[in-house]
Amino acid sequence: MWKLTPSAARFAKGLRQYHVAVVGSGPAGFYTSKFLLKKDESMKIDMFERLPTPFGLVRFGVAPDHPEVKNVINDFTAVAAAPNFRFFGNTEIGPEVPLERLRQIYDAVILCSGASGERRLGIPGEDAFGVVGAPAFVKWYNSHPDYQELQFNPPGEAAVVVGQGNVALDVARLLLRSPPDLHATDMDSKAVEAITGWQKAGLRTVHIVGRRGFIQAAFTNAELRELLTTDGLLPVVDPEELALCRNEASEAELKKSRMKQRSLDILQKMVANFSELESTSKRILRFHFLRSPLEVLSTQGALTGIRMSRNQLSGEPGKQQATPADASQNLEVSCGLLVRSVGFDILPMAGLPLSSNRVPHRNGCVESAGPGSAGLYVSGWLKRGPTGIIGSNIGDAKETAEKVWKDLSEQTTKEWSEEPLQAMLSSKGSPVVLFEDWQKLQAEELRRGEAAGKAAVKFAQVPEMLEFLHK
Amino acid sequence: MASAMWRLGGLLRVGAVNCKPRPQQNAGALAMRWHNSRVVDGEPISFHFKLRDGSRKTVCVPSGTTVLEAAHQNQVDLEGACEASLACSTCHVILTPENYDQIEEPCEKEEDLLDLAPCLTPTSRLACQVVVDERLKDKEVTLPAMTVNFYVDGHVPTPH
Ligand SMILES: Cc1cc2nc3c(=O)[nH]c(=O)nc-3n(C[C@H](O)[C@H](O)[C@H](O)COP(=O)(O)OP(=O)(O)OC[C@H]3O[C@@H](n4cnc5c(N)ncnc54)[C@H](O)[C@@H]3O)c2cc1C
Numbered sequence: 324m325w326k327l328t329p330s331a332a333r334f335a336k337g338l339r340q341y342h343v344a345v346v347g348s349g350p351a352g353f354y355t356s357k358f359l360l361k362k363d364e365s366m367k368i369d370m371f372e373r374l375p376t377p378f379g380l381v382r383f384g385v386a387p388d389h390p391e392v393k394n395v396i397n398d399f400t401a402v403a404a405a406p407n408f409r410f411f412g413n414t415e416i417g418p419e420v421p422l423e424r425l426r427q428i429y430d431a432v433i434l435c436s437g438a439s440g441e442r443r444l445g446i447p448g449e450d451a452f453g454v455v456g457a458p459a460f461v462k463w464y465n466s467h468p469d470y471q472e473l474q475f476n477p478p479g480e481a482a483v484v485v486g487q488g489n490v491a492l493d494v495a496r497l498l499l500r501s502p503p504d505l506h507a508t509d510m511d512s513k514a515v516e517a518i519t520g521w522q523k524a525g526l527r528t529v530h531i532v533g534r535r536g537f538i539q540a541a542f543t544n545a546e547l548r549e550l551l552t553t554d555g556l557l558p559v560v561d562p563e564e565l566a567l568c569r570n571e572a573s574e575a576e577l578k579k580s581r582m583k584q585r586s587l588d589i590l591q592k593m594v595a596n597f598s599e600l601e602s603t604s605k606r607i608l609r610f611h612f613l614r615s616p617l618e619v620l621s622t623q624g625a626l627t628g629i630r631m632s633r634n635q636l637s638g639e640p641g642k643q644q645a646t647p648a649d650a651s652q653n654l655e656v657s658c659g660l661l662v663r664s665v666g667f668d669i670l671p672m673a674g675l676p677l678s679s680n681r682v683p684h685r686n687g688c689v690e691s692a693g694p695g696s697a698g699l700y701v702s703g704w705l706k707r708g709p710t711g712i713i714g715s716n717i718g719d720a721k722e723t724a725e726k727v728w729k730d731l732s733e734q735t736t737k738e739w740s741e742e743p744l745q746a747m748l749s750s751k752g753s754p755v756v757l758f759e760d761w762q763k764l765q766a767e768e769l770r771r772g773e774a775a776g777k778a779a780v781k782f783a784q785v786p787e788m789l790e791f792l793h794k
Numbered sequence: 795m796a797s798a799m800w801r802l803g804g805l806l807r808v809g810a811v812n813c814k815p816r817p818q819q820n821a822g823a824l825a826m827r828w829h830n831s832r833v834v835d836g837e838p839i840s841f842h843f844k845l846r847d848g849s850r851k852t853v854c855v856p857s858g859t860t861v862l863e864a865a866h867q868n869q870v871d872l873e874g875a876c877e878a879s880l881a882c883s884t885c886h887v888i889l890t891p892e893n894y895d896q897i898e899e900p901c902e903k904e905e906d907l908l909d910l911a912p913c914l915t916p917t918s919r920l921a922c923q924v925v926v927d928e929r930l931k932d933k934e935v936t937l938p939a940m941t942v943n944f945y946v947d948g949h950v951p952t953p954h
């Protein structure tokens with residue numbers, strides 16, 4: 324039987340189309356748009372992105388040697404091709420294009436701007452030259468325009484990565500990958516050259532340090548297992564340290580987790596590598612569990628090493644805390660590069676409520692619509708906090724889309740006029756980049772990549788992108 | 795054959811079954827969605843998807859099609875973020891215990907990715923790795939309940 328779709332039914336009743344603004348073009352922005360368009364393909368969606376290039380951390384976070392993960396870009400590109408979807412790149416929601424204005428113009432505003440602040444260790448010496456946050460470091464090697472001015476000294480023989488999640492593993496693995504492997508990816512050529520140079524100048528070991536045991540760590544098995552098969556790399560775990568991780572409460576945690584039992588299998592293979600530590604000619608990725616950084620050591624402001632405590636776990640299974648044990652077991656490691664990978668933070672935005680670094684919301688709704696002001700919604704890392712893989716944003720985006728759709732169908736739409744939007748966009752300081760412009764940049768990146776024997780040569784400077792589009 | 799019970803606690807071993815990403819289009823051909831680009835012309839097989847709202851959708855596809863391709867060809871709401879290259883877990887589905895035991899075991903990489911799938915069950919698989927053949931005929935493949943209320947209590951069931 325032929326049935327009116329909700330949108331056709333609205334038209335039949337002479338109602339107007341909904342106009343929705345989405346802020347941010349990462350997985351949250353695209354998945355939320357996708358699910359809204361599934362609900363009502365006549366809905367008008369305008370996506371605002373502060374950079375000229377879309378896809379957020381899929382472009383600037385995901386490791387360059389994991390190109391399969393980035394295939395999701397094709398799905399997002401199909402969303403962007405929907406007739407009622409528009410992309411306004413190089414358009415930051417902030418002083419020039421304020422959130423408040425969007426709420427006056429649109430029927431709903433969905434913030435999907437992620438969490439790009441970074442957490443610090445909070446220990447003495449942390450500001451030494453040679454200490455960098457993982458958020459900045461990954462964006463540097465992934466050609467993010469904000470991080471191209473980072474400067475490093477060659478780290479010498481060793482680097483330290485502090486953190487126990489997959490971002491820490493990405494950084495450690497990439498610091499040790501062979502130059503031809505790195506070159507073949509879309510990693511920024513400047514970063515490939517730097518890392519290659521560091522390896523030539525002696526960088527051989529990356530220590531990956533975390534305060535908890537492997538059972539509490541956030542590493543996932545696919546990423547751990549990959550280390551065992553990466554060319555020229557020897558991942559190593561100290562057998563004594565693995566044993567320390569297996570206190571009674573941790574054993575209880577282990578027993579309950581199929582995933583952690585599988586991690587143990589992988590780590591035991593790394594324990595078997597321990598005896599090769601002195602003799603190997605490979606580059607070494609050395610895990611340290613139950614160690615917390617106490618102090619960053621430096622000479623004349625430049626990093627020379629790190630001092631770490633030995634920790635012990637205490638508390639109930641599932642709620643264990645790592646606390647410093649006997650100071651005689653402290654360890655000093657020399658290093659010339661220290662990457663802290665201890666998490667991201669939500670950055671404040673004018674008009675967005677924040678409480679203890681989280682956005683309070685109900686099913687994705689932060690503030691309901693008021694007179695003349697659209698409802699405000701969140702999705703993705705901004706909504707859940709900075710954890711989870713690309714797929715984690717799907718259920719989340721569905722919930723927000725569902726809520727937006729429900730609220731919209733209970734309210735009357737505003738009279739739409741293109742004029743205030745166009746006025747705001749044309750009065751801002753730099754030009755808007757549309758999706759078709761991005762596709763020209765993308766084609767050029769692939770073309771340059773092909774010529775250079777790389778997966779792509781990414782644009783890393785906004786003026787260069789605008790100039791390319793202008794000619 | 796893998797027993798479905800292996801997944802629950804205890805020691806888990808996985809056989810090293812040949813395991814590789816499914817064929818796919820080159821990344822450049824953006825306009826053509828990848829799942830339409832592979833020609834499969836086996837016997838037609840019909841089976842059912844149990845959708846997230848509890849309803850059932852019967853589909854008919856040539857044997858040799860993956861369950862993910864079958865979903866996409868029939869507008870079944872299942873994501874495939876990495877385009878079947880075994881690098882995400884967005885194509886998670888649940889088989890019947892009978893089907894799960896009948897078909898080839900998941901490879902290690904698939905097991906690793908399943909770790910990250912919300913609502914994992916002992917008979918969970920990645921739809922891009924399961925090929926439709928007569929063993930699936932008239933059987934049911936369930937989409938995990940990723941309900942909109944999933945996150946309401948603030949519980950986030952994901953690692954990373
Ligand atoms: C280093 C790293 C590696 C990762 N690797 C993987 C992986 O291999 N596999 C996987 O599944 N997941 C991976 N993830 C996780 C995945 O990237 C995230 O789950 C996902 O990107 C979060 O999506 P989001 O849309 O909420 O945020 P983001 O992807 O951060 O997108 C936010 C977007 O909003 C834009 N924005 C911010 N402020 C404004 C503003 N004021 N106005 C306009 N636009 C704005 C930003 O420029 C950005 O484009 C990784 C994450 C990191 C950090």
Ligand code: FES
Binds near residue numbers: 862876879881920
């Ligand atoms: S589509 Fe990514 S693993 Fe199946």
